[in-house]
Structure formats: C-alpha cells, structure tokens
Amino acid sequence: MNWGGLLLVMILLSSLVPGLIIFALPEKSNRPRTFLNLGGAFLKLLLILVMIIGIYKGRHFAVRWQLLPGIELALNSDPLAALFSTLSTVLWLLTTLYAVGYLEQSPNRRQFFGYFSICVTVTVGIALAGNLITFLLFYELLTLTTYPLVTHRGTREALAAGRVYLAYTLSGGAVLLVAVAWPQVLAGPVDFGGQPVLASVAATHELQLIVIFFMFIAGLGVKAALVPLHGWLPRAMVAPAPVSALLHAVAVVKAGVFGIVRIVHDVYGIGFAAGLNLLLPLSILASVSIIYGSLCALREDDLKKRLAYSTISQLSYIVLGVSVAGPLAAIGGLVHLVHQGLMKITLFFCAGNLAETLGVHRISEMNGIARRMPLTMAAFSVGALGMIGFPPMAGFVSKWYLGMGALATGKMWVVAILAVSTVLNAAYFLPILIGAWFKPQECTWSEQVVAVRLETRWMLLVPPLVTAFLVVTVGLLANAQISPLAWVKLIVGREFGP
Amino acid sequence: MPDTAFWAVCLVVVPLFFALICFVRSDQAAVLGLLAAGLNALAALAMTVFFVRSGPLRYAIGGWQAPLGINFSIDGLSVLLVAMTAVTGLSVSMYARGYFSLRIGSAGEINRHGHQRAFFWPVWLLLWGALNGLFLSADLFNVYVTLEIIGLSAVVLTALSGKPAARLAAMRYLLVSLLGSCSYLFGVALLYRSYGILDMAALARLISPAPLMWASLALLTTGLLLKTALFPLHFWLPPAHANALAPVSAILSGLVVKASFYLMLRLWGDIFAQVLPFAAYVLLGVLGCGAVLWGAVQALLQKRLKMLIAYSTVAQLGYLFIALPLIRLDPGSSAWEAVILLIMSHACAKSAMFMAAGSIFLKAGHDRIDDLAGIKEVLPISSFAFVLAGVSLMGFPPSGGFVGKWLLLGVSLAGGEWWWGVMLVIGSLLAAGYVYRVASRLLVFKVTFFSRRQSIPPVMEWSAVLLALLALLLGLLAGYPLGLLEAGSPFPLHACREVMP
Numbered sequence: 001m002n003w004g005g006l007l008l009v010m011i012l013l014s015s016l017v018p019g020l021i022i023f024a025l026p027e028k029s030n031r032p033r034t035f036l037n038l039g040g041a042f043l044k045l046l047l048i049l050v051m052i053i054g055i056y057k058g059r060h061f062a063v064r065w066q067l068l069p070g071i072e073l074a075l076n077s078d079p080l081a082a083l084f085s086t087l088s089t090v091l092w093l094l095t096t097l098y099a100v101g102y103l104e105q106s107p108n109r110r111q112f113f114g115y116f117s118i119c120v121t122v123t124v125g126i127a128l129a130g131n132l133i134t135f136l137l138f139y140e141l142l143t144l145t146t147y148p149l150v151t152h153r154g155t156r157e158a159l160a161a162g163r164v165y166l167a168y169t170l171s172g173g174a175v176l177l178v179a180v181a182w183p184q185v186l187a188g189p190v191d192f193g194g195q196p197v198l199a200s201v202a203a204t205h206e207l208q209l210i211v212i213f214f215m216f217i218a219g220l221g222v223k224a225a226l227v228p229l230h231g232w233l234p235r236a237m238v239a240p241a242p243v244s245a246l247l248h249a250v251a252v253v254k255a256g257v258f259g260i261v262r263i264v265h266d267v268y269g270i271g272f273a274a275g276l277n278l279l280l281p282l283s284i285l286a287s288v289s290i291i292y293g294s295l296c297a298l299r300e301d302d303l304k305k306r307l308a309y310s311t312i313s314q315l316s317y318i319v320l321g322v323s324v325a326g327p328l329a330a331i332g333g334l335v336h337l338v339h340q341g342l343m344k345i346t347l348f349f350c351a352g353n354l355a356e357t358l359g360v361h362r363i364s365e366m367n368g369i370a371r372r373m374p375l376t377m378a379a380f381s382v383g384a385l386g387m388i389g390f391p392p393m394a395g396f397v398s399k400w401y402l403g404m405g406a407l408a409t410g411k412m413w414v415v416a417i418l419a420v421s422t423v424l425n426a427a428y429f430l431p432i433l434i435g436a437w438f439k440p441q442e443c444t445w446s447e448q449v450v451a452v453r454l455e456t457r458w459m460l461l462v463p464p465l466v467t468a469f470l471v472v473t474v475g476l477l478a479n480a481q482i483s484p485l486a487w488v489k490l491i492v493g494r495e496f497g498p
Numbered sequence: 499m500p501d502t503a504f505w506a507v508c509l510v511v512v513p514l515f516f517a518l519i520c521f522v523r524s525d526q527a528a529v530l531g532l533l534a535a536g537l538n539a540l541a542a543l544a545m546t547v548f549f550v551r552s553g554p555l556r557y558a559i560g561g562w563q564a565p566l567g568i569n570f571s572i573d574g575l576s577v578l579l580v581a582m583t584a585v586t587g588l589s590v591s592m593y594a595r596g597y598f599s600l601r602i603g604s605a606g607e608i609n610r611h612g613h614q615r616a617f618f619w620p621v622w623l624l625l626w627g628a629l630n631g632l633f634l635s636a637d638l639f640n641v642y643v644t645l646e647i648i649g650l651s652a653v654v655l656t657a658l659s660g661k662p663a664a665r666l667a668a669m670r671y672l673l674v675s676l677l678g679s680c681s682y683l684f685g686v687a688l689l690y691r692s693y694g695i696l697d698m699a700a701l702a703r704l705i706s707p708a709p710l711m712w713a714s715l716a717l718l719t720t721g722l723l724l725k726t727a728l729f730p731l732h733f734w735l736p737p738a739h740a741n742a743l744a745p746v747s748a749i750l751s752g753l754v755v756k757a758s759f760y761l762m763l764r765l766w767g768d769i770f771a772q773v774l775p776f777a778a779y780v781l782l783g784v785l786g787c788g789a790v791l792w793g794a795v796q797a798l799l800q801k802r803l804k805m806l807i808a809y810s811t812v813a814q815l816g817y818l819f820i821a822l823p824l825i826r827l828d829p830g831s832s833a834w835e836a837v838i839l840l841i842m843s844h845a846c847a848k849s850a851m852f853m854a855a856g857s858i859f860l861k862a863g864h865d866r867i868d869d870l871a872g873i874k875e876v877l878p879i880s881s882f883a884f885v886l887a888g889v890s891l892m893g894f895p896p897s898g899g900f901v902g903k904w905l906l907l908g909v910s911l912a913g914g915e916w917w918w919g920v921m922l923v924i925g926s927l928l929a930a931g932y933v934y935r936v937a938s939r940l941l942v943f944k945v946t947f948f949s950r951r952q953s954i955p956p957v958m959e960w961s962a963v964l965l966a967l968l969a970l971l972l973g974l975l976a977g978y979p980l981g982l983l984e985a986g987s988p989f990p991l992h993a994c995r996e997v998m999p
Contacts, residue, residue, distance in 0.1 A: 067901060067976050068835065133904070137895040144889065147941075154942050163938070170930050174923045181907040181919070 005063025019117030076130025101459025176219025196269030224256030241352025249344035294424035329405025346383035349464035368441035513627035542584035571636035649675035682721030688714035729789030744856020752849030789816025794928030843898030846969035872947035888933035898972030
C-alpha cells in the first residue's frame with residue numbers, strides 16, 4: 001500500500017478504532033470515552049488537512065482492495081470527496097463536544113458514542129468511496145449504524161420511528177443494489193473521478209440507462225428525502241438532538257444527496273445525462289420537494305419537525321443545482337452541500353439547547369425566549385436568516401449562484417421556484433425569530449439546568465456559536481482562497497472544464 | 499512424507515477414531531471431543547496448504563483402484579467445504595463444551611444432561627467424519643454410505659434433547675432421511691446398471707440421455723431434495739432444527755443440509771450438466787423462489803426464536819437453488835463462486851445464530867421473541883453475535899452473503915434473466931424483516947430483565963460472536979477461499995478430469 005492510500009485508511013480508522021474501543025469500555029468510564037472521542041475527532045481533522053494540502057499540491061490519494069476479480073473496494077480523494085469528508089469531520093468534532101454536554105447524566109452512553117463514532121467512519125467512507133460498489137457498501141452500513149442512534153431512547157415512539165426508518169432505507173438500499181450492479185454488467189466497473197464510462201454504451205443500451213438512472217434516484221432519494229420518499233425524516237426527529245443535528249442534517253441525508261451528485265457527475269456525466277433528458281425530471285422532482293417541504297414546515301408547531309421539513313426543502317436545492325446542468329448552478333448546488341450543513345446543524349444545536357435547558361419543544365412556547373437564552377437565539381437567528389438567504393450569510397451565496405445558473409441556462413421557472421421558496425422560508429422562520437426576540441414570555445418553562453453561570457452548559461453553547469460564526473464567515477469570505485466556494489469552483493471547473 | 503492425501507485420510511479417520519474412544523470413555527468425552535476438533539482443524543489446514551502447493555488430486559486408499567477400493571477426489575470445492583466444516587465444527591465443539599458443563603452444573607438432574615453429553619460427542623464426531631468423507635469421496639456409492647451415516651447421526655442428535663416435541667421431530671426426520679437415502683440408493687443402483695461404474699468424474703464423461711439415466715437422475719435428485727429440505731419438501735426441517743439442543747441445531751442447520759446440497763451441485767452442476775435441459779434448472783430455481791418466500795413469511799410469523807431461525811434456513815436454502823439456473827446461464831465462473839460463498843457464509847452465520855439463540859434461551863429460560871427486550875443488558879455479546887449473524891443473512895455488505903448475492907445479481911442481469919436477481923433482492927428484504935423482528939428486541943435498552951441466575955460461560959458467547967464475525971468479513975476476504983478454487987482447478991470436476999490417471 002502506498003503512503004497516500006494509507007492516509008485514506010487512517011482517516012477511516014481514526015474514528016473506527018475509538019468507536020470499537022468505546023464499545024469495549026465499561027459504561028462508567030466517562031473520561032476515557034470523552035478523551036477517545038475528541039482525540040479521534042482531532043486526529044481525523046488533522047489527517048483531512050494533510051489530505052487537502054496534498055490535493056492542493058496536485059497529489060492524488062487512492063487505495064484499492066480486490067475482493068474478487070471485477071469487485072474492488074476503492075478509496076479515492078478527488079476534490080468532491082475532500083469537500084464532503086471535511087464537512088463531516090469538522091461537524092463531527094463540534095457535535096461530539098455537544099453530545100458530551102447533552103448526554104451528561106443520561107444512561108447508555110457507551111452505546112451512543114460507540115455507534116456515533118462508527119457512523120462518522122461510515123459517512124467519511126461514503127465521501128471517500130472511489131467506485132460504485134464501495135459507495136454502496138458504506139451507504140448500506142450507514143443505515144445499520146444509524147438505526148441504534150435513532151432508537152436510542154428506546155421509547156415506543158422511538159422504536160416506531162426506527163421501524164419506519166429501516167423500512168424506507170432498506171427498500172431504498174435494495175433498489176440501489178440493483179442499480180449499482182446493472183451498469184457494472186453493461187460497462188464494467190464504474191470508478192468515480194475519472195471519465196464517466198456509461199456514455200460508451202449509450203448507443204446500444206439507451207433505455208436501460210434511463211431505467212438505471214431512475215432506479216439510482218429512487219434508491220438514493222430515500223436518504224436524500226426527496227418527496228415522496230421523505231416520510232421517515234420527520235419521524236426520525238425523536239432521536240436525541242446531537243443525532244438529529246449530525247445525522248439528519250448532515251450525514252444520512254447528505255449521503256443520499258452526495259450519491260445523486262456522484263451519479264450525475266461521475267457515473268453519467270452531466271452532458272450525457274442531459275443528452276438522455278434525465279435532468280429535467282430530476283429538477284422537477286427537486287422543485288416539488290422544495291415547495292412541498294416548505295409548505296409542510298409552515299404547518300408544524302414542533303420545532304424539530306419544522307426543521308426536518310425545512311431540511312427536505314433545502315436538500316433539494318443541491319439536487320436542483322446539479323440538475324440544472326450549468327456550471328454556475330452546479331456551484332450553487334455543491335456549495336449548498338456545505339452551507340446547508342452548517343446552517344442546519346446550528347439550528348438543531350439551538351433546538352436541542354432549548355429542549356435541554358428549558359424543556360421547550362414547540363414553537364408556540366418560544367415567545368420571549370431570546371431574553372432567557374440570548375446567545376443560543378442569536379446563533380439560531382444567524383442560521384435561520386442564512387436559510388432564508390439574507391446576505392452576507394452562507395445561504396445567500398448558494399442561492400445567488402443557483403439563481404445565476406438558472407438565468408444563464410435560460411430556465412426562468414427555476415428562478416421562480418427559488419423566489420417562492422425564499423418567501424416560504426421567510427414565512428416559517430421569521431415568525432419564530434420575531435416571537436423569540438420581540439414578544440413577551442407567554443408560558444412558564446421548566447428550568448432543567450441549574451446553577452450554571454452561562455445561559456446553559458458551555459458544552460452546549462460553544463458548538464452552535466462556532467457553527468453560527470462559520471455561517472457568517474463562509475458567506476463573508478466566500479471569495480477567499482480557502483472558502484468552500486473556492487473549492488467548489490475548483491470541482492466544477494474540472495467537471496465543465498475544457 | 500505426509501501430503502494432501504495423507505491429511506485427507508486423517509480428516510476421515512481422526513473423527514471416527516475419536517468417536518469410538520469417546521463412546522468408550524464417556525467421562526472424558528468433552529476433552530476428547532475438543533481434541534478431535536482441534537486435530538481435525540489442523541488436518542484441514544494442512545490439507546489446504548498442500549492443496550495450494552500441489553493442486554487437485556485423486557487418491558486410491560491402500561492402492562485399491564476404483565471399482566473395488568475407496569477413492570478420494572480432492573479439488574477446490576471439496577477443500578473449501580472441508581475447511582468450512584472444520585471452522586464451524588471447531589466453534590460448535592467449543593460452544594458445546596460450555597453448553598453441557600453449564601447444564602450439568604446448574605440442573606439438579608445430573609443424569610439426563612450427563613447422558614446427553616455422553617451421546618452428543620461420539621455421535622457428533624461420527625457425523626463430522628462422515629461429512630468430511632462425503633466431501634472427499636470420488637464415487638457415488640461411498641457418498642451413499644456417508645450420506646446414510648450423516649442422516650442417522652443427525653436423527654440421533656435431534657432426539658437427544660429428549661423432549662416429546664424433539665422426539666416427534668426426530669422420528670419424522672428419520673423417516674424422511676431414510677426415504678431420501680432409499681431413493682438415492684435406487685438412483686445409484688440404476689446408474690451402476692447402466693454404466694457399470696460409479697466414479698463421478700468417469701460418469702460425467704459417459705453420461706448420455708437414456709430412459710434409465712433419467713430415472714436414476716430423478717431418484718437421486720428426489721432423495722437429495724428431501725434431505726436438503728427444498729420447498730415444498732421442507733416440512734420436516736423447522737421442528738427438527740428448532741427443538742434440538744442448541745449445538746445440535748447449529749450443526750444441523752449450518753452443516754448437515756449443506757452435505758446434500760453439495761451433492762446436488764456435483765450432480766446438476768457437473769455430472770449431468772451436459773444432458774439436462776435448462777427448463778429443469780428453472781424448475782429448481784422456481785422451487786428455490788418458493789422457498790425464499792415461504793420460509794421468510796413463515797419466519798416472520800413465528801413466535802419462538804428458534805423456530806424463526808429454522809424457517810430462515812428454509813429460506814436461505816432457497817437462495818442456493820435459485821443459483822442453480824444461474825450457474826447454467828453463466829459463461830464464466832462467478833455463479834459457482836457465488837454459490838460456494840453463500841454456502842460458507844450461511845454455515846458460519848446460521849451456526850452462530852443458533853449458538854447465540856441457545857445462550858439466550860438458557861439465560862432467559864424461554865425463547866419467546868416478544869419477551870426478549872432488554873436481554874442485551876445481561877447477554878451483550880450473544881445479542882451482538884445474533885445481530886451480526888443476522889446482518890450476514892440479510893446479505894448486507896461486506897458479508898459473504900452480500901458478495902454472493904452481488905455476483906448472482908450480475909450473472910442474472912448479464913444473462914438477461916433479471917427476475918432471478920430481483921428475487922434475490924426481495925429475499926434479502928424479507929430476511930431483513932425477520933432479522934429486524936428479533937434485532938429490534940435485542941438492541942433495545944431496558945433497565946431490568948428478568949433472567950435466570952446462571953451465568954453463561956464466556957466460551958459460549960465468544961465462539962458465537964467470532965463465527966458471526968467471520969461470516970461478516972467473509973466478503974472482504976472472499977478472494978482467498980475462492981482463489982483456492984482457481985489455484986487447483988478453474989472449476990470443480992472439469993479440471994479433476996484432466997488429472998485423472
């Protein structure tokens with residue numbers, strides 16, 4: 001194995017090993033567990049940095065493991081992989097900190113943190129997967145490892161949500177399995193990051209390729225929560241806040257979206273997919289999800305469920321950006337992969353803080369809450385305003401590029417969708433902000449955190465503040481050389497380049 | 499100088515020899531049994547090493563040639579199945595030692611469990627020797643002898659538990675097994691009448707369509723299908739496997755049914771492959787589909803854990819039969835490889851599952867699925883083993899079951915008969931359903947669980963979890979066992995034919 005390949009394997013092991021050790025540790029050893037978690041997270045971040053620097057210098061990391069002739073597992077570090085794995089790693093670090101604070105005194109932490117670490121391993125595995133079968137491997141493993149987290153509380157409601165979750169994702173996985181096996185039969189192994197291979201068999205197998213594409217979308221659409229495959233996501237909100245934050249705003253749902261990006265960019269190729277007329281149905285599907293998700297969010301009074309519906313809507317921006325088939329829109333879509341992650345995790349952290357500190361779960365209970373928890377609500381407001389698309393937040397940058405891309409390809413209806421969606425976003429976020437900041441307190445909260453100097457425990461407070469800070473920063477410094485936007489431009493430049 | 503043939507003979511002789519000693523010295527049975535298991539594993543390892551070095555081999559024991567003597571034919575398929583038996587058998591033996599000492603230690607009635615142990619070891623070693631003999635035999639009559647020993651010792655093992663339900667199941671098993679053997683023996687006799695020879699490799703060259711040949715093939719196949727419990731001939735399997743003692747269930751479900759399927763592979767995949775019409779394979783494939791659906795639906799409906807696992811065996815055997823038409827369809831060797839992977843993966847996973855279920859049964863005092871919530875707190879490792887084994891049975895990556903399913907899916911799509919592939923995928927979804935039924939109870943966190951006070955020996959928990967882990971990692975390491983197939987011979991009997999004297 002070469003050194004570059006070893007680096008990729010180390011990136012995976014840096015969270016897998018702590019996860020396995022945590023399972024072996026007794027329930028009571030909290031300090032070693034926290035140390036392992038944070039140590040693993042920092043190590044992973046460091047390794048990812050090494051990888052990114054390597055990629056900047058033009059190096060290419062890859063490693064392969066042959067199971068059988070024709071079946072290879074491959075890890076690969078193309079820029080898109082780096083984008084997603086960096087996002088996951090940074091947010092894992094913050095979420096670990098948050099989870100340590102959030103689950104203080106709660107039972108069964110060993111299981112929680114064990115699966116949590118393995119989940120991150122699997123998510124980064126999805127990011128680094130170098131071909132379709134490796135992607136499938138990690139994608140399926142993600143289903144298994146997130147199930148115990150969704151049902152962590154073990155209540156009847158949590159188990160029911162877990163059942164729905166498994167039913168959706170396993171069925172999606174089954175469809176995806178056929179979709180992954182089929183192109184392999186037609187065109188041999190499908191690697192990511194190189195030239196899309198399917199175009200070579202287009203002349204003889206056009207119909208099959210179209211069918212395969214929609215099977216891919218159906219399989220991946222479950223985790224990406226495309227309407228009408230989104231039913232599991234709002235229910236899965238019974239999970240503890242850190243799980244919702246990392247897995248249901250970033251890891252699981254992004255795995256689906258990331259897969260769709262891979263399929264369109266690396267398996268079919270944008271030009272070829274557009275040539276087969278596959279992208280218009282996809283963008284219609286995304287538009288429906290955007291509008292439907294927002295409409296559902298308007299109706300929800302439960303804060304986490306409103307955020308979940310908002311996720312359904314926001315994720316489809318990414319799909320929309322990819323399927324509009326122009327470089328600018330692709331930039332908007334891909335950069336939203338990062339931006340949406342940052343904003344949504346901020347919102348979930350804050351929602352968790354409200355629930356954990358004051359027992360507040362419903363939006364109708366939130367009036368006047370900003371006076372009690374100003375820092376949390378400030379972070380929340382940054383996230384919410386970003387989602388709506390206020391400049392200079394991150395969300396504005398995404399929407400700007402999406403809109404420009406739609407204009408550049410002459411798709412006025414996409415601009416209209418964006419406009420309607422922005423209005424809807426404002427309609428379901430602004431009332432929360434107005435209520436929290438400007439209305440008097442209406443109901444009594446049950447204070448659950450006692451005797452702390454800050455508005456809540458510092459471990460709960462720091463992560464949302466950091467992510468909120470990042471939301472503003474990546475927006476303000478979007479043109480800097482190390483911003484996500486610059487990285488995405490690099491990716492898209494290669495895809496659409498000469 | 500020991501060589502492949504020496505170790506092959508050891509593989510048959512050592513278990514039989516120790517079976518005898520165990521029978522005589524029943525007070526030392528467990529130690530002797532474990533010793534035999536260890537020696538057997540060593541012999542299997544040594545044979546594999548020599549096989550890799552020197553390739554496939556035919557060996558006439560004592561120099562007596564085919565019509566009179568006993569001939570061994572050692573090719574990749576035999577070696578793999580012998581190795582699978584060695585690994586699974588070793589784990590089950592270790593588990594059984596813990597199992598019997600726990601039961602003898604905890605129960606007041608020492609006699610009953612002492613008797614069980616006294617009979618378990620010799621019969622199990624006899625069965626083991628016969629399994630090895632079956633996989634290594636070169637001719638169909640020796641196979642009959644081993645098949646008969648396997649059937650009878652399996653029946654004895656089933657009846658060992660002594661409960662009325664087990665006795666009834668064993669009786670039914672006995673009748674089915676005898677019927678199957680008779681049918682098989684008639685088939686062999688007819689073949690001998692037509693060709694005057696029973697050597698498999700020689701038969702494969704001589705076979706030509708004739709009424710007698712069809713009759714003998716029908717008889718052979720019926721006998722084997724009865725013993726393999728292909729739907730709708732599976733009726734005897736669930737009660738027998740579910741009511742036996744835990745180590746016995748693991749042996750029956752993991753290994754015994756594979757023996758008759760191995761013969762199906764030899765007959766349908768090689769010896770009769772040239773004359774059989776594709777439609778016959780399709781018929782078996784359709785029955786396999788029926789098994790997958792029926793077994794899974796029944797498993798979903800069961801209330802008892804061991805019944806669920808037994809029905810899952812019915813479903814998983816269906817997979818193997820679905821693979822038969824695909825083997826015929828496949829120009830390359832991937833369908834073959836897939837079947838072998840599925841066999842090995844199922845042997846490990848299913849044995850591990852029964853072992854874990856046995857520990858759960860002993861600890862909880864029952865195996866009602868609905869009342870198992872919270873057992874994770876008292877038996878974390880066994881619960882984990884069960885879930886791991888379940889993940890393999892579902893065909894989740896990176897298990898051996900997944901790679902097998904993937905290869906078969908590829909063959910079915912490439913051959914244009916995609917419905918077989920779709921059936922496999924539906925089958926694994928159903929498997930996910932019944933595994934989930936149990937896993938959702940096992941994984942749930944609950945503070946109190948009312949269990950018996952006896953503590954399960956660690957060896958019982960760890961042997962199960964290691965076996966389950968092996969099934970799960972088999973996919974990642976698939977290249978090694980399957981490389982064995984290609985090292986010696988691209989495909990089982992085809993290459994053996996070339997090295998015949």
